Amino acid sequence: MLAEKNILPILWGGVLVFSALVMTLGSDLKWLFEFPESLHVPIAEFLDWIMFGFVDLFKWLFRFISRVLEWPMRGVQGFLEWLPWLTFASLATFIAWQGGGRRTGILTLVLLLYIVIVGYWYEGINTLTLVIICIPLAVLLGFALGVWGHKSPKANAAIQTMLDFMQTIPAFAYLIPILLLFGFGPVVGLIASVIFATPPMVRNTILGLNRVPPEVRESGTMSGCTPRQRFWWVEVPTAFPQMLIGVNQTTMAALGMVIIAAIIGGFEDIGWEVLGRLRKAQFGQSILAGMVIVCLAIILDRITLSYAKRQLPTESHTGLRIKQFIVGFIGISVISYILAMFIEPLRVWPKALEFYPADAMNTLVFNIIANFGDFLETSKNQMQYFVLLPVKLGFTRSIFPITWGFALTPTIIGIYWFIVFMGAAIALYFRHWKIAVAIPLIAGVLYFGITGVSWVVYLAVLPLFAFSLGGSRVTLFVTGSLIFLMVSGIWVPALVSIYLCFVAVAICIILGGLMGIWASTSERVSAIIRPINDTLQTLPQFVLLIPAVMFFRVGDFTALLAIIAYAIVPMIRYTEQGLRTVSPTAIEAGITSGCTPAQIFWQIKLKLALPQILVGINQTTLFGLNMLVIAALVGTTGLGQQIYLALSKVDAGGGIVAGLGMALIAMSADRMMRAYISRTSK
């Protein structure tokens, strides 16, 4: 321990000096700043070669599966289209009521009516078709894998790693091999959704089964159960509430993926509608269609969640008994069907009655842009000039008289570095060596920009950073990931992705942290923020792009907004939760020791909430990276764009490499953070 304490500052000092030397003396050496091509390894080509070999061998099998899956899909689709909307809506409402009572029922009905009236019933039903087929497949697969993982520790280790990859590799990336194997068409979306939606079910199954109290298990054994009886009668029912949470998460993941997979096209679903309208810059239409996605998301979420909650002891709503429920179900089907047969608008909503105010909304948007265009443009530019560009390109390449009002003269550069060194020196004087290291590090990044720092410096700094946070295993992982990003030829786009995500996460931490603190002190604020957070998190990520694009067109800034909207949620949540769950005893102890309110906040509340807040930061980072790829749809550069391009060219190797790169960045960040969290919470 003592040795480690002495070694780390020395190592950091060495790395800082080395980095400074590289950045100053080596500034003329081109190979330091562009990762040499001669070191590239043709990973993408290799993957292509494997992929095509595999496809040639097994294409028939996958095409066969695709054919087989197409049947139920077309069947469900045809059935739902044939079904009068009234029957569907009243049955869905009935199911929602059975699960969650009157409020859930009414909410479901109202949202479904919106879809009907706005005229997107057909598209909505097509999306639902995919989700409805995806859920049982993902739930069964997830349950089976979860049980396997629960029973065998070896399988569990493998499953956990697999889940990490399944959830961190961007969905776009694995659409490509699926496309190659299964051929174009909606089945691809279905398969991708199953892959994407299975992990939460696996995790919750394992969690639920692991949490069965040992005494309950033993009581099963002592009651004379055979192992099979014990599993189905004791363990599964006890873990059931947790598994239903899994079903809820699986459902939401399935919907999200079905929407994303719409970019392949071919199923006339609602995701395709939104995307198409967005591409044509028809904002009114895309908002109306986007709202349909929102409705579907809320309906699916509330219904599945209500059934999960009904298992909790505190829930009072129990619904009908199963026999009564079936009778009611049949009754409602028959009555609503007969009604729809006699009254045509109850079967198919007539075009004439549709309420589709897209044009009015477009006019409104144009008016807003016309009136506030200058303001929007200015705020966008300010953000670009003073935040985005410096982080991306560094002060050296972003400070110009037109934007900043002054040029970066040698005097100013001198002053800049003088302040930096003074800061570091002061920190050192007060024996805060970590701050003394951080100041020049951050200053250096801002000066040269994330894309302007030599890869050699990254290779020195990041592994040491990982080592300081989490020890040798994490270091190994981070170093390996860095090398992969470099030799596979995606280093530059990777840096661009990291830069955008870095800015977004930093803003999320500051804004989200403040909002979390605010919400923790005021019930009213908390009550306002919570439903907004819930909605932001239930929405398929895709939808968040619409307003951002509407007002700011395509570009980094737009992507930034969309990423922040999605990734800020965990930061707010965990900060609030962390602060709220600080034990009252600790606060009372503080008060009786004579702490001022400020002292109580900084030294007790924040300290005790820190582990939770760190978890929030970790989640925010992962969410940000996740959203980054979706944001590529609105024209960011970086890895997301690489994946997106690869998808349009069906370039399996390139797509997988870029996707793996994204996953490795996410997993590196996650591992470093988790290592740090487990250390601080000890």
Next chain:
Amino acid sequence: MPSANSVKLSCESLWKVYGNTPEQYFTGEIGSFNVEEKFQQLTENGSIIACGDVKLDIPTGSIFIIMGLSGSGKSTVLRCLSRLVEPSFGKVELDGLDLLNQSPKDMIEIRRHKMGMVFQNFGLLPHLNVLENVAFPLKAQGISKNERLARANEMIDLVGLEGRENSYPHQLSGGQQQRVGIARSLAAEPEVWFLDEPFSALDPLIRTQMQDEFLRLQKQLNKTIVFVTHDFHEALRLADTICIMKDGQVVQIGTPGEIVLAPADDYVKKFTSEVPLWKIIEAQSIMEPPDGKDMDRPSVKPDTLLEEVMRLFDGKTEEVQIVNESGECHGVLTPVSIIRALYRDEKKVG
């Protein structure tokens, strides 16, 4: 009906060791080491000895209590006896049948018909109501629904839970939940009844009440009981025989009186120091030889507690005589002999 002294359940050189390949310590050369050597070797190799070299004989129809602090191995022993935990080494016999040699299938049959168990945190199934929970062991046996619900209803009456049949565990108080646990463990009419700290999770007042009910039930049912507790007072109150465990080993086995009057070592003595001795010591264990005098004095039975005897000393009485069932005088007690016993004459008690 087997005699009161016959052994129902027993174990011998029972070991449960967690760690690296403990098997080697019970076979081959090291296997022949004595107990202390094994303890030392196992500890040095980093294994954890949950229980070591435990030998118990549990008589038919009696309450056998295993008492020890947490980590003493008492729960492990209980779970080895029911084979919930697979012992590392040793022998467990139920009615002379070697339990450790039973196939998993046979073991299920034995648990279905001969064993019942009550758990500290009740171990109830959260998704079943009281009636279904109690009927659960019968469901596992494949007994028809009507029959098992009828039997479950009887059990519910027995533990005094009439009217709560349709409640779910989370709607019940701790004491009620444990009544469900007790009813369930008795539903299949077991011969051996295991109770693992059944009353430890309950409030003190409820605990005493449940202990009384437990004694009432046992009077009615006459099961062979293995009862684990960390509460010495509870053990004294309920036990026919107490086994005290420490660090995985048995320290002393005896009746409550024996343990209180003759603690095997300082560890046991510490438990007994705060015990109200007059509630445990029986007249026969401290009486003095009869003096042959034939005077008018109160007489008591040999197993009368001192508490009762003391009440008889009014202003006139100087002696109490102990008389057996056929009326013979066995011995006498004087205030001095009682004071000496309660004061714990070190020399005499040793």
